[in-house]
Structures are given as C-alpha cells and as structure tokens.
Amino acid sequence: MVTKKFLTAGALIGAGTLALAGCSGGGQAADGGDDAVAGTITVLTQRTDIVDTVFQDYKAAFEEEYPDVTVEFEAITDYEGEIAVRMNTEDYGDVLLIPNSVNPDQLGDFFEPIGDTDEVAKTYRFASEEAYDGKTYGIAITGNTNGLVYNKNVWEEAGITDLPTTPEEFLDDLKAIGEKTDAIPYYTNYADGWPLSQSDSNRGALGDPDYSNTHVAYSDTPWAEDEWHGIVDGLLYDIVENGLNEEDPLTTNWEESKNLLGTGKVATMLLGSWAITQMQDAAEAAGESRDVIGYMPFPYQVDGTFHAQVGGDYKNAINVHSEHKAAARAWIEWFAKESNYAFDNGGLSPLVDGPTPTTLGDFEEAGVEYVEMTPAKTGEESYEADVISKAEIDLYGPVYRQKLVDIARGAADGDKASYFAELNERWAAARAEVG
Structure with missing residues (x-):
C-alpha cells in the first residue's frame, strides 16, 4: 500500500504538460449514463494487498x-x-484516487466536481484539500495523523522510558537501540521511495496551522535549521550519517519492512497513522501481540506539548470523461459513509460526525494536540506546487530525499550543509521566477 503524499519529480513536472495535452476538458454520457445510477464502473485503487479480499x-x-x-x-x-x-x-477508470501530480488549477480538467466546497464540508472532512475556485473534486478515503510507528519491546529493551521531545533526544534514543539491542534503529524504506515522502505531512508538528501559508513556499530558505524541512530532513541526514538505519538502503522492501518492525528486527519508521494496523497485522501474523506496535509523535514540542498534523489521505474522485458519473458518485459516497474503510484501517473518518479510531490511544496518552492545516489562500492554491515545479524539487516525493540519504551514507558528494544550501538556492530562484 502507498498513501498520500508521494510522487516522483518526473510525475510532478510532467503533469502540467503531458497530462493536460491529452485532456479535452469534458466527457460525454453514453445513453444518459451520467444521470442513471447504473452501468459498469471501474474503480482504481492502490490497495493491492486487499483488492481481492x-x-x-x-x-x-x-x-x-x-x-x-x-x-x-x-x-x-x-x-x-x-x-x-x-x-x-x-482511459483512467470511472473512480480513481487523485494523484499528487495534479496541481489544484488542473483538477477541473480531469475530475468532475463533487460540489461547492462550503457545502461538501458540511458532510465531509478535508473538503478543501482537493479543491479549487470554491469547488471540491474528491472525498477522502480516510484521514490520517502523522508520527512514528515503533516496536515497544525494542524501545523498552534499550531502556527508553520517555518519549523523545527533540530531534536530538530521538537521535540519542536510536543510538541506544543500536548499542543495546539487535534491532535496526530506523528503517528508511529507501528503495520503495514513497515512504521517504511521509515526512512532509508532519508540518503540523510545529503547532502552527498557518505554517504552509507563511513558510515553505513563502520562504527562500525552507532548509534552514529552524524551518520544517531543515528540521525533518536534517534529522534523516543525521540518522543515516550515524549508521542508525538499514545497512544497504538500496535493498529495502516495503512489504518486508512490516514483518521486520512487527517482529522487532526494526525499531522505528516514520509513517502516517494508516500504517499502524498494517504493522499490528504483521506482528500478529508472526505470533506477537498487536500491542507491541506503538505510535509516537514527531520528536518536537511547542511549550511542552506535542502536535500532530491531521489531513485527508487520497481522495476518491470521478473521471470527468466517465460515462457513468452518477454510479461513480454513488460508489464514492457509499465508500465514505458505509464501507467502514477508515475505521478498520485505524484512520480518521472522512465524515464530519464519523467515529474516532481506537489505534491512536498512544497519542491520547501523550497529550498530542491535533493540527488541521489552514487551506491555501484564495487565488494561491497552486502557488506551492508552482514553486515545486520550477525548482524541480519533489517536495512531496522521494527523489531529493534519496539523494540526501546517499550523501549521508557517503554514496554521493557533499554534506548536509552544502546540500541544504543547494536546495535553498534552487527554491529561492523558483520563487523569484513564479513571483
């Protein structure tokens, strides 16, 4: 399984040109299919693990x-x-998950609007996340918060009794795990790539819901020490430089990583809360207790309090060219309201009045405060995406972070300071070009 948000630089850069070139901007109904809840619909999914069950x-x-x-x-x-x-x-199905490579101002070229965002938000959470010009184009399959999934037995074996509250404490804890246990302290999932992108959905750890509208694309130095990307990418660099990750990142495997963490061969991974149940399933399949899997907030506190970003996962949407749009919409709404997918996967309900998952007890015990990020300002919905595209830095993806790992492990030239300086320079130049 893969989940929001991740993409490759090629997908991001190509979306604004190749994808639009193949789009006519509207679909035609066959035999009145748009209005009838009938017909055969194709639903695309990333859940290869449960599609047949x-x-x-x-x-x-x-x-x-x-x-x-x-x-x-x-x-x-x-x-x-x-x-x-x-x-x-x-030909991209009737119902599909909105990919990260589609910029907000492109949504109407590919997807049928669900409705006015203000109206959609009365029923569904995260209505503003795939929206443009007052229209919402997708409904979340589930909601996530963000942090680190870990094996409690391993952390206890290393003698760690308190949650780390700073990146420095977290690094010290990983060193203790490396010294006192046989587990790999931290697993990057470098080869699959997309898990490296999970860190970008942790901006809310800084406790500021407006952070994305005042920093990141609004800063010339997102990789400064006190900026989010400097903090989280700097921690990743330090982990790898200190040899606290898997020995050969090129051979990591996502499916196997679940078993490794569930059985205590790996101690920690940074992933969205959607991963908790998958890790619990892996532990249980290996004969371990599901309770061995814990979930901790990102090691950063504001005034003594942990914060965690909440947001929607992938959004189900209707292909604008679908010949059975009414049936496609019926599926999307049924999935959100009736399938129980979010709850069963330990996620936040996409419904405003939906149930709270039981998997986040660790966060409640730690007193974590949830942060839902403020939507982009009207007229600036595509600003960050435009800067990303011009800078050719896949901020929501794995490529630049894979290079960061390569530098940290000595497989590429440079060091943390030089690479962050390069990223800041490219970012500032892109901001100047976008205006």
Missing part, C-alpha cells in the same frame, strides 16, 4: 444496495507513476 466484500455490499451497478477494481502497484501516464488519455 476486503474490496470484494465492499463490492458485494454496494451492488446489493445498487443492483444496477457492477463494480470492477483495478489495483495498481506504482499508482502515481502509472496514473500520470494514463491521464494523458481518457
């Missing part, structure tokens, strides 16, 4: 409620990469 139960329940609709699934392993190519055509 859990999703078949969803299909049966939905088709019982909507007997004139047939649901077919297509699971895609490299979701971001493949969908960026397919969206050069009109």
